[in-house]
Amino acid sequence: MVPGHYVGLASLPLTPNGKVDRRSLPDPEGLELGSGREYVAPRTETERALVxxxxxxxxxAGIGIREDFFALGGDSIKSIQVVSRLKQQGYSLTIQDVLLYPVIEELSLYVRSVSRSVDQGVFQGVIPLSPIQHYFLGGSSGDKHHYNQSVLLSSSEPISPEGLRACLGHLVLHHDSLRMVYFQDEHGWVQENLGSEQGFSLDILPYEPGASFVSACESVQSGIDLGTGPLLKACLFQGDGSDRLLLVVHHLVVDGVSWRxxxxxxSVLYSQYSSGNALVLPAKTDSFGYWQSVQMDYSLSPRLSGESAYWSSLEDAGADLLPMDKPGGSNLVSDGASCSFTLGLEETSRLLTECYSSYRTDINDILLTALSLGLTDVFGLDRVMVKLEGHGREDIGGDTDISRTVGWFTTMYPVVFDMGYRTDTVRQLIEVKESLHRVPxxxxxxxxxxxxxxxxxxLSPGISFNYLGDFGSGLDNGQGSSLFRFSGDYHGSPVSxxxxxxxxxxxxxxxxxxxxxLSINYSREQFHEETIQGLLSAYRSRLxxxxGILSSETGHHPTPVDLTFKGLSVEQLNLLNKKL
Incomplete structure (x- = not known):
């Protein structure tokens, strides 16, 4: 049999036992051998760990040390997973390192051995509120108890109630934030992390499709009490050979990264239970309480005070108001409706892996440019203001590791886009990128x-945007198989x-x-459905x-924010490039 490809390697990658590590061998079909891109195999233990x-x-498969994290489909959320997985192998790296040095060969120079141990005990005590928790608890909207994030999972085999109970118990003991309660005293809202006595709620019910199932889900969703907890509720619906598991967590203690x-x-715990093994999770990272103390210290730092001029300038920037079909209409959760579109596999792959290199534009740059152009097409906006949500696990000093910490870390901040280049798609993309990448x-x-x-x-932008990242197709147990898959069935309203x-x-x-x-949620009392469908169509067309433009561009065009010298405008940089 004649090989289809030959791939030269300096050496064969080996496992710790000295055998050939087949998973680290490059896949010739994925190496784009015709493109001229050079594959270089890992040479050191650190590079092998990163690969x-x-x-x-x-x-x-088959990633070489000169591959770029972003060109492979990486984003800031996946950088958190890189840091977490690497720590489990005994190496330390920051999220910022991955974002600044996305090529493995260079990134390996910043990898260090883990030098600090984190207390593995049960954290308990009163914790200061985070900014996002202040935002929520200080708001005027009522029914704060019913503000959840939830997921419905379907299983490929029957789930053991005893096993599920054991796994959830281990989960709540390991992740301290799941044991929080919230109450008010004379000074305001108090956040307290309870100890091992605080558990979870698990109901076992037969699965009966239709109204009975929906009613049971609604009961779980509306049943959380912030003052007493628990803030994690689960319900196992047992069926004929395929069970459904509803997980409901109050948003005060969970976010998109936490769900991952x-x-x-x-999944790992249930796999261990099914195999008869002890229930063991990777070591804890710093607690949410510790992170709050770091944020309090940062609030007093000169580094933060240096940002105030930037944020104050945004307060004066102004932006166009979003015109409504029915001004003055109510905007309750019960008024809400949504519409969405889904890209195909090929379109998604091109977006994630072929649209970064030419202008170094990440996924948020592209999605927000398309959205802003769509808003301009439909509403005629000249300046678009967006409330942008981020994962919030940023470097604010101190030796902190929260890569595996559960909690509500989300950041929310305003951004303003000048749409003066709307007739030139690429130039408008650069304008949006420059605005986003200059946010401190x-x-x-x-x-x-x-x-x-x-x-x-x-500032209170009327438009919010949140890219939640890649959730795969189910719950991977780390061995390539998934017992649970996500279900799209309605499972109650997570918010009152x-x-x-x-x-x-x-x-x-x-x-x-x-x-x-990509989805757009709106109030039926403020917009006609056809207006939002028109926006959705414009959004998809612009995206x-x-x-198409970015995936077919073969040149490389750095923009001013990519340079170490920050004094150039886009036009000045273009003039310099023309002279070279």
Missing amino acids: SVYQDVLKK ILFEDL NKGIGYGILRYLCGCDYR GHRERDSVLSVSGLMVDGRMN NSLI
């Missing part, structure tokens, strides 16, 4: 200044219908099963156009 982690997180941690841990430290300082330092910031919606238009994106889904 292994990149392949695990990015779900790609919980999914992975639950991914926006974490805005909430700290506003809610911890008392700065009088009052009596609450005010957080935005006028709420735009979100996420990846499931290799496809990018497809950007994917």
Whole structure:
């Protein structure tokens, strides 16, 4: 049999036992041998560890040390997973390192051995509120008890109630934030982390499709009490050979990154239970309480005070108001409706892996450019203001590791886009990229200044955007198999219908099963459905156009924010490039 490809390697990658590590061998079909890209195999233990982690997180084989994290489909959320997986191999790296040095060969120079141990005990005590928790608890909207994030999972085999109970118990003991309660005293809201006595709620019910199932889900969703807890409720619906598991967690103690941690841990724990092994999770990272103390210290730092001029200038920038079909209409959760579109597998793959290199544009740059252009097309906006949500696990000093810590870390901060280049798609993309990449430290300082330092910031953008990242197709147990898969069935309202919606238009994106889904949530009492469908159509058209332009561009065009010298404008840099 004649080989289809020959791939030269300096040496064969080996496992710790000295055998050939077949998973680290390059896949010739994925190496783009005709493109001229050079494959270089890992040469050191550190490079081998990074390659292994990149392949695990990015779900790609045959990654060489000169591969770029972003060109392979990486993003800031996946950088957190890289840091977490690497620590489990005994190496230390920051999220910022991955983002600044995305090529393995260079990134390996910043990898260090883990030098600090984290207390593995049960954390308990009163904890200061984070900025996002201040935002939520200080808001005027009622029914704060009913504000959850939830997921419905379907299983490929019957689930043992005893096993599930054991796994959830281990999960709650390991992840301290799941044992929080919230109550008010004379000074305001108090956040207290309870000890091992605080558990979880698990109901076992027969699965009966239709109204009975929906009613049971609604009961779980509306049943959380912040003052007593527990803030994690689960319900196992047993069926004929395929069970359904509803997980409901109050948003005060969980976010998108946290769900990934919980999914992975639950799957690993149940796999251990099914195999008769002891229930063991990776070592704890720093507690949410410790992170809050770091944020409080940061609130007093000169580094943060240096950001205040930037955020104050945004307060004066101004932006166009979003015109409504029905001005003055109510904006309750019960008024909400949504519409969405999903890119195909090929479109999604091109977006993630072929649209970065030419202009070094990450996924948020592209999605927000397409959205802003769509808003301009439909509403005629000249300046678009967006409330941007980020994962919030940024570097704010101190030797902190929260890569596997569960909690509500989300940052929210305003960004303003000048749409003066709307007739030139690429130039408008660069304008959006420049605006986003000049935000200090991914926006974490805005909430700290506003809610911890008392700065009088009052911007309240009507449009919010949140890219939640890649959720795969189910709960991977780390061995390539998934017992649970995500179900799209309705499983109750996670938020009380009596609450005010957080935005006028709420735009979100996420990846499931290799496809990018983008949705717009709005109030039926403020907009006609055809208006939002028109915006959705414009959004998709603009996104497809950007994917086509960027994936076919072969040149490399750095923009001013990519340079160490920050004094150049886009036009000045273009003039310099023409002279070279």
